[in-house]
Amino acid sequence: MSEYLSYEQSGVSIDANDRMVERIKDSVARTHSPRVINLHGGFAGLFSLENSPDFKKNYKNPVLVSCTDGVGTKVILAKEMQKFDTVGTDLVAMSVNDMIVMGAEPLFFLDYLAVDKLDPERVAEMVSGIAKACEEAGCALIGGETAEMPDLYSKNEFDMAGFAVGVVERDRIIKGDAARPGDVLLGLASSGxxxxxxxxxxxxxxxxxxxxxxxxxxELGGKTLGSALLEPTRIYVQPIVKLLEQYPDKCPIHAMAHITGGGLVGNIPRVLPENCDAVIDRGSWDVPEIFKWLEKLGPVEEREMFRVFNMGIGYVMAVDADEAENISKKLAAQGQRVYRIGTIEPGGRKVKLI
Structure with a gap:
């Protein structure tokens, strides 16, 4: 008589999944606030929109804001370095940094991890990075999915995706349409x-x-190449949210952009009015050595570098010229390196590098 087959013989381990859940339990719990409704054995996460001690704002006309993103081929480097926590930070940062561009405050986050074979320790390291980043962003990690798919992913391969939900008062949404000629462009330094x-x-x-x-x-300060490349994405949530709270009435922050794929030249036009250009002075900030090194090693044309990478500026704000200095000081007081990188001028929704 033939032997019975088990799920584990097909490459999927239920026991490993149970061990993984136990390992990540404490990391996830640290991100929770009184607004998270814990339900043992629930099939979905529950989050209350009512006021609570940890949520000071009383929204009159709240609008939910959602984002999703991944980490891209950076996960290949994480696999080769056998270091998985920093890409967890990247995963959160890529969504919550997009969200705050609209003036929103992150509420909760969900993750999706796809692996060839479930290694509880490896997944726990990923989730610990995700949870730590959620704490930094002030949002709760209320759910996730780990999919073990040996027939789809080769040995030790994995991928990850993240989903964030936040909230903003309808009349406080920052759309970019308030940007106008004369505005000052402030750039917040990236981490790499x-x-x-x-x-x-x-x-x-x-x-x-x-x-x-x-x-x-x-050229990278003697770091190994892997450690330099795996430097996690900076999370701008708390500095931006706290800054916006200081302007409850007329907000001098007219537009914001998270500098992701497409660089400065690709992301800033997304938030500009049709009659405006962003004029950026390339000499107004210190470009980190890693970009100079890559440009020379390639070699890569400077214009292409600005189309692909953030070049040391991870977040850009178009602000009222009269408030530019004050806003810079407020952000610097929160540990941000802030550069005055340019101005808004009449034009056709383009970025000019000078």
Missing amino acids: IHSNGFSLVRKICFEKAQLGIKDTVS
Whole structure:
């Protein structure tokens, strides 16, 4: 008589999933606030929109804001380095940084992890990075899915996606239509490459230059290449949310842009009125060495660098010129490096690099 087959023999382990859930339980719980309704064995996350001690705002006409994103081919570097927590931070950052562009405050986050074979320790490391980033962003991690698919993913391969939901008062939505000629462009420093352009990064470093992931690079301060490239995306949520709270009436922040794929030249026009251009002075901030090194190593044309990477500016704000200095000081007081990178001028929704 033939042997009975089990799910584990097909490559999927229910026991490993149970161990993983137990390992991530504390990390997830740390992100919860009184607004999270815990339900043992629930099939979905529950989040209350009523006021509670941890949620000071009394929204009169709330609008929900949603975002989703991934980490892209940066996950390949995480696999090669066997370091999985920083890409968890990237996952959260890519969605919540998009959300605050609208003036929204993140409420909760969901993750999706797809793996070839469920390794509870590896997944726990990913989720710990996600949870830590959720704490930093002030949002709750209320649900997720880990899919074990050995027939779809090769050995040790994985991918991840994130989903965030936030809220903004309807008459406080920042659409970008208030931007006007004369506005000052303020740029907030990035932590490095963040999570965009890694297909080009890998082509430069590993295919063309034949470098190894653990090679040290003097131009990058002696760091290994892998550690420099895995530097996680900076989360701008708390500085921006706290700044917006200081302007309850007329807001001098007219437009904001998260600098992701497409760089400065691709993302800023998304929030400009049709009759405005953004004029950016390329010498107004210190471009981090990693971008200079990649540009030279490629070589890559400077214009292409600005189309692919953030070049050291991860977030841009168009603000009233009279408030630009004051806003810069407020952000600097919250630990942000702020640069006055340009102005808004009459034009046709383009970015001019000078």
